[in-house]
Amino acid sequence: MWIDLHTHSSVSDGTQRPAEVMRSAALAGLDVLALTDHDTTAGWQQAADAVAHTGVSLVRGTEISTKSEGVSVHLLSYLHDPQDEALRQFFDRTRASRSGRAQRMVERIAQDYPLTWDEVLDQVEDGATVGRPHLADALIARGYVADRSAAFAHILSPAGPYFQPHWAPSTADAVVAVRAAGGVPVLAHPRSLTRGRVVSDHTIAQLAAVGLAGVEVDHPDHDDADRVDLRALVADLGLLATGSSDYHGAGKPTGLGHCTTEPQVLDQIAAAGRIEILRP
Ligand code: AMP
Ligand code: ZN
Ligand code: FE
Ligand code: FE
Numbered sequence: 344m345w346i347d348l349h350t351h352s353s354v355s356d357g358t359q360r361p362a363e364v365m366r367s368a369a370l371a372g373l374d375v376l377a378l379t380d381h382d383t384t385a386g387w388q389q390a391a392d393a394v395a396h397t398g399v400s401l402v403r404g405t406e407i408s409t410k411s412e413g414v415s416v417h418l419l420s421y422l423h424d425p426q427d428e429a430l431r432q433f434f435d436r437t438r439a440s441r442s443g444r445a446q447r448m449v450e451r452i453a454q455d456y457p458l459t460w461d462e463v464l465d466q467v468e469d470g471a472t473v474g475r476p477h478l479a480d481a482l483i484a485r486g487y488v489a490d491r492s493a494a495f496a497h498i499l500s501p502a503g504p505y506f507q508p509h510w511a512p513s514t515a516d517a518v519v520a521v522r523a524a525g526g527v528p529v530l531a532h533p534r535s536l537t538r539g540r541v542v543s544d545h546t547i548a549q550l551a552a553v554g555l556a557g558v559e560v561d562h563p564d565h566d567d568a569d570r571v572d573l574r575a576l577v578a579d580l581g582l583l584a585t586g587s588s589d590y591h592g593a594g595k596p597t598g599l600g601h602c603t604t605e606p607q608v609l610d611q612i613a614a615a616g617r618i619e620i621l622r623p
Pocket of ligand 4: 349
């Protein structure tokens with residue numbers, strides 16, 4: 344069983360439609376894929392429609408933008424009720440704030456690199472969650488940078504002169520809301536340095552106390568030492584350890600299945616979630 348529990352489509356900042364992500368998963372030999380677009384469930388139906396002909400099982404999920412002690416923290420939720428009102432309100436508010444924030448960043452960037460909001464919108468599919476990767480794509484289209492990684496290295500960096508934050512719920516509030524919606528909350532890439540500071544082990548313990556179910560231990564942004572530390576921490580706290588690629592199509596170098604999750608961990612996620620894993 345080959346299981347990848349964190350991927351993005353063009354419903355947020357991935358480059359492939361949900362059905363194409365499912366087809367790519369089949370070609371890569373994956374048995375189970377979780378589609379986890381940022382702050383939305385809009386891609387679930389398209390991915391679900393591809394289960395039968397791709398033969399890939401689907402875990403419906405969302406990567407929720409949150410904040411903890413001023414640090415941007417990503418929380419994966421699996422198998423939550425998509426109609427849950429509290430989660431929907433978080434997603435709506437975050438998506439609106441992401442759009443305003445992207446427009447403010449364009450205004451700042453344009454002082455040095457001429458660029459319009461319409462050029463960014465050309466890079467975003469209708470209804471998709473807007474993120475810095477779409478700004479990167481507009482900068483690439485202008486010829487200012489070669490690829491998304493180059494855009495993130497300076498122009499889009501949180502340490503750079505153009506960065507603006509967006510609203511997000513606190514991580515603890517999001518964990519509680521995910522549980523109330525029947526979802527299974529898993530902390531995404533806690534040691535990834537692309538957001539500046541990382542959450543402390545103390546914070547992770549506090550999140551465990553309010554319902555956190557697991558931690559993404561194996562992730563392309565984690566080195567061997569991070570993985571050893573995190574594996575010890577999740578063992579201490581009695582949490583699940585997951586692994587995933589954080590695939591973004593052509594938007595990032597990492598391929599599907601680059602990191603994977605153990606079948607018995609998936610079984611525990613399935614048992615704790617309100618909605619079913621869709622199987623062919
Ligand atoms: P945002 O959600 O708007 O703050 O943008 C963060 C998103 O950009 C995350 O989903 C990352 O996967 C993506 N990202 C971060 N660093 C890079 C990079 N160097 N190359 C491509 N994508 C990146
Ligand atoms: Zn992303
Ligand atoms: Fe993330
Ligand atoms: Fe992600």
